[in-house]
Amino acid sequence: MNYLIGENLTGGYGGADIIRNCNVSVGKGEIAVVVGPNGAGKSTAMKALLGMLSLRKGRVFLDGNDITGMSPQERISHGMAFVPQNQNVFVTLTVEENLEMGAYLRRDDNITETMNQVFELFPVLKEKRRQLAGELSGGQRQQVAVGRALMTRPSVLMLDEPTAGVSPIVMDELFERIIEVKRTGIAILMVEQNARQALNIADHGFVLVTGENRFTDTGEALLANEEVRKSFLGG
Numbered sequence: 143m144n145y146l147i148g149e150n151l152t153g154g155y156g157g158a159d160i161i162r163n164c165n166v167s168v169g170k171g172e173i174a175v176v177v178g179p180n181g182a183g184k185s186t187a188m189k190a191l192l193g194m195l196s197l198r199k200g201r202v203f204l205d206g207n208d209i210t211g212m213s214p215q216e217r218i219s220h221g222m223a224f225v226p227q228n229q230n231v232f233v234t235l236t237v238e239e240n241l242e243m244g245a246y247l248r249r250d251d252n253i254t255e256t257m258n259q260v261f262e263l264f265p266v267l268k269e270k271r272r273q274l275a276g277e278l279s280g281g282q283r284q285q286v287a288v289g290r291a292l293m294t295r296p297s298v299l300m301l302d303e304p305t306a307g308v309s310p311i312v313m314d315e316l317f318e319r320i321i322e323v324k325r326t327g328i329a330i331l332m333v334e335q336n337a338r339q340a341l342n343i344a345d346h347g348f349v350l351v352t353g354e355n356r357f358t359d360t361g362e363a364l365l366a367n368e369e370v371r372k373s374f375l376g377g
Contacts, residue, residue: 145170145205145329146222146298151190152199159198160186161353166331170297172345173320173330175361177337177374183353184333185227185302191331192224192300193217204298219247223296227303230287233276237267240275240286244293253293260289263319281312285319292323299323301332305339317343338375341365349374 144167154160161183168174176184189195191202193214201210209217218224232240241260245253261268264285270278275286284304291299304320305313313336321343324330334340341347344361349370357370364370 143169146191146331147203148187148191148200149203150200151187151197151202153190153195153197154186155195159353161190161350163354164190164200164350165355165358166191166348168298168329168331168346170329171324171327173324173332173343173361174346174348175337175340175344176331176333176348176350177335177340178350178356179374181352182350184350186353187350188224188300188302188331188333192222218294221295221297222300223291223294223298224300225284225287225291225302225304227306231275231278231283231290234274236272236274237278237286238271240290241267241293244290247294256293256295260292263292263322264289279312281308281316284308284312284316288316288319288323296328298329298331301330301334303333303335305334305336313339338365341375 147167149165151164152159152162164187166176166187176187178184186195190197193212201208204220232243241257266282267285267289275283305316317339320330332340341361341364347359347361347364348355349357349364357364357367
């Protein structure tokens with residue numbers, strides 16, 4: 143059963159609609175990826191789910207509840223976490239301070255326990271916990287960004303281009319960590335330019351073209367679809 147649902151999402155910035163009747167969803171303990179060419183509306187759909195885009199039409203549901211009218215802050219307080227593609231770490235703070243910032247809104251005393259879970263997932267962050275985030279490699283910064291999001295103890299983790307600008311080796315490592323996060327029962331929705339690799343780890347995939355759903359299926363089925371392979375995966 144889907145935990146986060148975007149239904150018939152239609153909207154944009156200013157007068158023009160960037161997404162039109164777009165449908166995106168993900169269940170708990172699943173990875174769903176949104177792929178498509180540049181300008182397809184992938185990141186816009188993600189922002190619509192988070193409440194960062196005014197919808198002209200459509201609704202968003204979280205755990206069966208209509209959250210369409212909620213602000214981004216309210217959605218975050220209900221368990222949604224978002225990792226943007228750019229400027230996603232505090233470069234003048236240490237790794238540990240970045241993680242602590244992720245727990246800023248929490249009102250419990252288990253922050254150390256969660257941080258240790260993040261360090262277990264990303265061992266390099268424990269090793270560099272006292273180092274400034276601005277001194278880290280691109281891949282390590284992405285781990286900090288994901289780790290900080292996990293410090294909120296989310297039920298839904300939304301990632302916008304998590305492997306942008308990293309090497310293939312780092313990309314594979316990040317995807318492995320994302321699979322581990324999925325195994326904890328968190329719903330993961332990911333916008334990704336590396337479509338073939340993303341669909342390879344996805345339970346479900348959504349191919350967007352000019353703001354509309356072109357294909358929706360399991361990751362495995364989309365990889366096997368000849369038209370998807372020719373048009374979006376390089377053959």
